[in-house]
Amino acid sequence: MTTQSGTTPEIDTDVALIPRDLAADAAGRPRRPRRSRHRPAWEEPPGKVGAAVKFVVLAGVVLAVVFPLWTVVVTSLSTQAETIRAGGLVVVPGELTLNAYKQILSGGVVTRAALVSIGITAVGTVISTIVSVLAAYGLSRPSSLWHRPILFVFLITMFFGAGLIPTYLVVSGLGLVDSYWALILPGAVSAFNVLILRNFFMGLEPAILDAARIDGAGDWRILGRVVLPMSRAVVAVIALFYGVGYWNAFFNAILYINDNAKWPLQLVLRSYVLQGVTLPGSGVGQVDVATGAVTGLPVKMAVMVLAIVPILVVYPFVQRHFTKGVIFGAIKG
Structure with missing residues (x-):
């Protein structure tokens, strides 16, 4: 676009014309999106650290629920010799049987x-x-x-x-x-x-x-x-x-x-x-x-x-x- 004088005006790169979420910092890296003013903090998507913490906590909860069930099922499918060898409940399955x-x-x-x-x-x-x-x-x-x-x-x-x-x-x-x-x-x-x-x-x-x-x-x-x-x-x-x-x-x-x-x-x-x-x-x-x-x-x-x-x-x-x-x-x- 040219003006009547034939010169091309400089493009205004004012921050107001660029979305803040897409604006880059001085090093050229995109800025992290700001939190919405209309949503509370706990509804915002978690960062990498938050996602990792959630994964570890949920994995621990699942393990705490599944592990006892696993030991009960495996023990029910084991022989008496396997329970004696394991000292009680069997965790690693060995010889399996449906006798019980x-x-x-x-x-x-x-x-x-x-x-x-x-x-x-x-x-x-x-x-x-x-x-x-x-x-x-x-x-x-x-x-x-x-x-x-x-x-x-x-x-x-x-x-x-x-x-x-x-x-x-x-x-x-x-x-x-x-x-x-x-x-x-x-x-x-x-x-x-x-x-x-x-x-x-x-x-x-x-x-x-x-x-x-x-x-x-x-x-x-x-x-x-x-x-x-x-x-x-x-x-x-x-x-x-x-x-x-x-x-x-x-x-x-x-x-x-x-x-x-x-x-x-x-x-x-x-x-x-x-x-x-x-x-x-x-x-x-x-x-x-x-x-x-x-x-x-x-x-x-x-x-x-x-x-x-x-x-x-x-x-x-x-x-x-x-x-x-x-x-x-x-x-x-």
Whole structure:
């Protein structure tokens, strides 16, 4: 571009005409982008040192979680000779065998306990989820009968409990001792889970529910056709909470179950690992016919793996709903 005098004006290289993030310093190196004034410091991308520190911390956390699982699985697949050579838990796998799993799955106490745990978890999760959804939906409707007194009762149970002896007397009075229902009904409903569901239901758009009601839908149809399809994430998370709770529970079995044949898997695992009790038909402390080696520790670890695997299998299917469900169902204020 030339002026009327035929001279070419100098290009103004003022800093205002060059983005600050692209401007170079005196040595010709690009400047580091400045932090945005609209974002806090923790939302800025980390530098090389920060990324390295995060990698080391996360790698340490993963190692702390994976290493114990690795030792348990490898020990369950090892022979008694390998555990003796390793002085206990096996870290580096040597001779691998499935004898421990064959023993615990051969129809003894462990197999029966696993079936009991699966049945209790399946039935209990279904009952608890259905009851919690119905209670939460009823409490989320301001026009429901005795809405506030019932909600107040739910809140009281979160802070005050009847105690162990009164609870046992109630279960005993209902004739549930030595019954599978004693492992389900006493903890069938969690007030915390009901409040999470209630808060989510109250956050739904009222216009959608009013439109369904204008079209002639009743409360049951609104719940089944409108509310539940919009609440899959939070319901899946609540079902996961209940399922994990039922699968890992053993204290109710200690209190209410006297028959060893009705023990859940977690109580059998507690007897093997913590107390060292050997039950008839369990395979613990028996001699393997093929190798002649006693497989006590591998069998204990195999029982532990059997208690962990179902949750590890189910969790990935619910994990994608986990964060969304917890955030949507969280109490905001």
